[in-house]
Amino acid sequence: MRLFDPHIHMTSRTTDDYERMAAAGIAAVVEPAFWVGQPRTHVGTFEDYFLSLLGWERFRASQFGVQHFCALALNPKEANNPRVADGVLALLAEYLEKDGVVAVGEIGFDDQTDAEERYFAAQLRLAREHDLPVLIHTPHRDKKRGTERTLALLRRLEFPPALTLVDHNTEETLPLTLAAGCWAGHSIYPTTKLDEARMVALIRQYGAERILVNSAADWGVSDPLKVAKTVAAMRDAGIAADAIETIVWRNPVRFFAQSGRLDVADAPAPSRVDQRALFEGNSVLRGQPARVDPA
Numbered sequence: 001m002r003l004f005d006p007h008i009h010m011t012s013r014t015t016d017d018y019e020r021m022a023a024a025g026i027a028a029v030v031e032p033a034f035w036v037g038q039p040r041t042h043v044g045t046f047e048d049y050f051l052s053l054l055g056w057e058r059f060r061a062s063q064f065g066v067q068h069f070c071a072l073a074l075n076p077k078e079a080n081n082p083r084v085a086d087g088v089l090a091l092l093a094e095y096l097e098k099d100g101v102v103a104v105g106e107i108g109f110d111d112q113t114d115a116e117e118r119y120f121a122a123q124l125r126l127a128r129e130h131d132l133p134v135l136i137h138t139p140h141r142d143k144k145r146g147t148e149r150t151l152a153l154l155r156r157l158e159f160p161p162a163l164t165l166v167d168h169n170t171e172e173t174l175p176l177t178l179a180a181g182c183w184a185g186h187s188i189y190p191t192t193k194l195d196e197a198r199m200v201a202l203i204r205q206y207g208a209e210r211i212l213v214n215s216a217a218d219w220g221v222s223d224p225l226k227v228a229k230t231v232a233a234m235r236d237a238g239i240a241a242d243a244i245e246t247i248v249w250r251n252p253v254r255f256f257a258q259s260g261r262l263d264v265a266d267a268p269a270p271s272r273v274d275q276r277a278l279f280e281g282n283s284v285l286r287g288q289p290a291r292v293d294p295a
C-alpha cells in the first residue's frame, strides 16, 4: 500500500528521513509553507523559501522516490509581523500559479489575533481567485475556540467546505470539522497531542470519510514515520484495509487533486529513482555512488 503524508516540513529533515519514509511506503508528500522557528526579517527570505519548496526540495524528494508537492502561504504566526505580512501576500499571486502548488497553506489562527483573521480571510480570497484548496492550521492553545472561529470565517466568506482541509484535529474539534463538511487532518506526534491509539479510536467512531492523517514533522520533536506507524496501529486494531487505504492514500489524493496539479503515478510501486540527476548543477550525493533503479 502506498502512503501519502499530507503535511510534513521536509526542508527541516534529512536524506535519512527520505530514505526511511520511502522504505516505509510513503510515496507522496505535501509540504506546506510555515514558520521557520524564528521570525523572518525580510520578504525576500519568503521568496527564496517558496522557490526552494518548488525547486530544490522537490528534487531532493525525487532522489529518494518520493513525490513532493507544496502549499504556499503567509503562515498564521507571521501574519502578526507587519514588516513582512503585506509583502508576502503580494508575492503569493505569482507563486500560486506555479506547477507543484496544490493548495494555499498553511493559513489560519495561531494566537487568534485580529491581524491573523485579516490575513486568513485575504488568503481564503486568494485561494478562490486561483481556484485552489486550502490547508488550515488550527491553534494548539485554545483549539476548540480557534476551530469554531475558523469554521465561522469560512461560512461568512462562503468558502467551499469541499476545498477545505482543517488540520491538527483532536477529539474535541473533529465533530465540528466534519459537521461543517470540511476534510479533517490529524497530526500524530511522538509524545504530545494526538497519538496512534487515539487516532485509531477516532476512526472507529467516525469512519474513513474525509479523514486524513499526517506527521506534521518539522524542525521540532516530531517523527516523519508517523503515517506509517498509524497504519500499523490501524491494522493491529483490525481496521479494514480498504478504510486504511482511503485514509492514507485516496483521501489526500482526492483532496489535493482539486488543484488540478496533483499528478500521482497510478502504479502501486514507488517512483523510480535516478540519483545521477542534477538540480541546477547540484546533486544530493556528496560523492556517494548514485542509485539508479532499472527503467
Ligand SMILES: [Zn+2]
Residues within 6 Å of the ligand: 007, 009, 032, 034, 106, 216
Ligand atoms: Zn505545519
